[in-house]
Amino acid sequence: MASNIAQPAAAAASYANVERIGFGILMIFAPLVVLAACIIHPPHAAENGAEYYHAAHDHSTQFYIAHTLFFFGAVFLLPAVVGLVRLLQHSHPKAAFWGGLLSLMGFIGWGALDGMDFMTYVAGSSSNLDTNTMQTYVDDALANTAIVVPVTVVFLLLIAGLCVIAVGLHRAAILPLWLGLLMPLGVFGVISTLEYPPLLIGSGLLLLASFGTVGVRQLRAPNGTLSEAEPV
Secondary structure: OHHHHHHHHHHHHHHHHHHHHHHHHHHHHHHHHHHHHHHHOOOOOOOOHHHHHHHHHHOHHHHHHHHHHHHHHHHHHHHHHHHHHHHHOOOOHHHHHHHHHHHHHHHHHHHHHHHHHHHHHHHHHOOOOOHHHHHHHHHHHHHOHHHHHHHHHHHHHHHHHHHHHHHHHHHOOOOOHHHHOHHHHHHHHHHHOOOOHHHHHHHHHHHHHHHHHHHHHHHHOOOOOOOOOOOO
16 A cells, blocks of 8 residues: 555656656747847837838848747747746745636736737738738728727736735745746737837846746756745
């Protein structure tokens, strides 16, 4: 009977180490992907239909690569956030639950924004589509509150969730509050400073500094996961 209990316990301990390494890698790799997108991205205002369309029309390849990297950055950031939540679930379950719930819901909004980016890429890059018609279509899409409002509201849940996680990480002595708050600030900056390359790149660096710090600590930890007993 004892051996039957010991085997699952040993397997769980072994997998916890794999989990620590996997989440640590994602916490570093995900913001690097986002930072690469920030560097490549052709400037345009997200709310300005003319700039948005012409960025996709005049810099189609650059526009596509940047927004595809933003998309994959979100794909990798999602499990990185799960890794942060896993660090909090035992010591601060409320922060883990609400921070994780809000953040994961918010990633749906990020995905919807990426969908609009890919739509604009098709409108701007295709030689078979009338330029004036596509320009008007993009203008109308960005002015359509029935689309923009729900997508924006859902995306803002990601910002709220990351704020909750940042407070939880601070209370668990895993990350200083100022450094944790760089996570929601960086995500907000990535979406809101698309027309200002220095600010956009700076937003990517904020994500790397915050997520990456925890990721490096996770990779350097001898075993298990970071906790209140192992402050960073």
